[in-house]
Amino acid sequence: MAYRTAGVIGAGAWGTALALVCARAGLDVILQAREPEVVESVTNRRINEAFLPGVVLDDRISVTSELGALGVCDLVLAVPPAQYMRATLDAYAPHHRQGAPIILCSKGIERGSLKLMTEVLAETIPDAPAAVLSGPSFAADVSKGLPTAVTLACEDAGLGEALMETLSGPGFRPYLATDLIGAEVGGAIKNVLAIACGISEGRGLGRSAHAALITRGFAEMTRLGTALGGEAATVAGLCGLGDLVLTCSSPQSRNMSLGLALGQGQTIQQALAGKRSVAEGYESAPAVRELARKVGVEMPICEATAALLAGETTVDAMIEALLSRPLKAERE
Numbered sequence: 272m273a274y275r276t277a278g279v280i281g282a283g284a285w286g287t288a289l290a291l292v293c294a295r296a297g298l299d300v301i302l303q304a305r306e307p308e309v310v311e312s313v314t315n316r317r318i319n320e321a322f323l324p325g326v327v328l329d330d331r332i333s334v335t336s337e338l339g340a341l342g343v344c345d346l347v348l349a350v351p352p353a354q355y356m357r358a359t360l361d362a363y364a365p366h367h368r369q370g371a372p373i374i375l376c377s378k379g380i381e382r383g384s385l386k387l388m389t390e391v392l393a394e395t396i397p398d399a400p401a402a403v404l405s406g407p408s409f410a411a412d413v414s415k416g417l418p419t420a421v422t423l424a425c426e427d428a429g430l431g432e433a434l435m436e437t438l439s440g441p442g443f444r445p446y447l448a449t450d451l452i453g454a455e456v457g458g459a460i461k462n463v464l465a466i467a468c469g470i471s472e473g474r475g476l477g478r479s480a481h482a483a484l485i486t487r488g489f490a491e492m493t494r495l496g497t498a499l500g501g502e503a504a505t506v507a508g509l510c511g512l513g514d515l516v517l518t519c520s521s522p523q524s525r526n527m528s529l530g531l532a533l534g535q536g537q538t539i540q541q542a543l544a545g546k547r548s549v550a551e552g553y554e555s556a557p558a559v560r561e562l563a564r565k566v567g568v569e570m571p572i573c574e575a576t577a578a579l580l581a582g583e584t585t586v587d588a589m590i591e592a593l594l595s596r597p598l599k600a601e602r603e
């Protein structure tokens with residue numbers, strides 16, 4: 272099927288950047304924004320001043336506050352913060368066009384239910400063909416057309432291929448996978464690990480500690496991904512290792528910069544004050560910790576980060592606890 276009109280649910284930085292990706296790929300785009308000021312600024316000045324300032328949006332992109340307006344779309348990208356995915360899809364469900372695929376682009380695990388975004392979709396719009404788009408991709412880079420490669424996971428390989436062809440462009444290269452779980456776990460866990468790396472950086476623990484955190488964090492991500500039924504090879508791809516490397520290496524990441532502030536001595540309240548943008552690692556950390564315990568997977572870095580974010584420990588005690596763990600074989 273040739274896709275002509277894409278709907279994007281959620282006009283944060285990433286939803287807006289993905290609207291541009293779709294427009295550059297030749298699709299007409301309907302971008303749904305919750306905030307009236309976003310609708311106003313995109314309509315009148317062709318810029319999303321609240322979430323992606325400085326980027327002029329393509330004329331193919333129209334903006335609306337109404338989820339119902341996406342009922343005409345033959346392809347939908349869902350990009351709200353993960354903790355709002357269920358409520359957003361519930362509200363959108365009555366309008367969804369039968370058979371239109373939904374590409375989940377948010378990175379997180381639902382608190383309470385401990386569910387992945389594909390599970391949330393299956394419970395809210397069960398008939399919709401699902402795909403996951405995830406990988407190392409800052410909205411600011413993608414919106415400028417800088418080269419970006421991501422994982423596009425879809426159990427139906429034919430549909431995945433069609434979606435990959437549809438979204439690709441000179442600066443945007445999706446790579447195909449069929450493992451939804453592996454693709455989702457990578458994106459959710461790297462956010463928590465990026466906070467840990469930021470803390471290490473903020474505390475001045477050095478590049479060696481940074482590399483150790485990335486490597487041991489990757490082991491945690493792989494353990495959880497495979498325990499949930501994902502494949503290690505998917506987690507080692509763009510959606511897992513690739514995104515971990517990006518997010519843990521740049522203060523441009525909201526998650527890493529939150530960690531940096533905590534490592535430099537700010538409280539969580541100070542570090543989050545006045546922020547409109549989402550740090551998904553902060554939001555998902557309690558669910559990651561609970562899920563790891565539920566499935567019996569050891570994730571000490573994520574556990575320690577969740578404890579710090581919950582106010583149960585201090586940065587110094589967290590570092591001390593991680594460094595005093597019993598020695599063990601690297602591959603365990």
Ligand SMILES: NC(=O)c1ccc[n+]([C@@H]2O[C@H](COP(=O)([O-])OP(=O)(O)OC[C@H]3O[C@@H](n4cnc5c(N)ncnc54)[C@H](O)[C@@H]3O)[C@@H](O)[C@H]2O)c1
Nearest residue numbers: 282283284285286305322351355377378409410548549551
């Ligand atoms: N920004 C990036 O570079 C980037 C890249 C890849 C993936 N992502 C992922 O995309 C998702 C969205 O992040 P973002 O960067 O676009 O957001 P953002 O931080 O730029 O903006 C916040 C978003 O939250 C929405 N929001 C606030 N309250 C809400 C509510 N009650 N219900 C529904 N939505 C609400 C706002 O409308 C806005 O879209 C996240 O899961 C993030 O991890 C972001």
Ligand SMILES: O=P(O)(O)OC[C@H](O)CO
Nearest residue numbers: 406407408409524525526
């Ligand atoms: O700014 P962050 O930390 O939300 O990261 C954005 C993207 O997920 C990077 O791939």
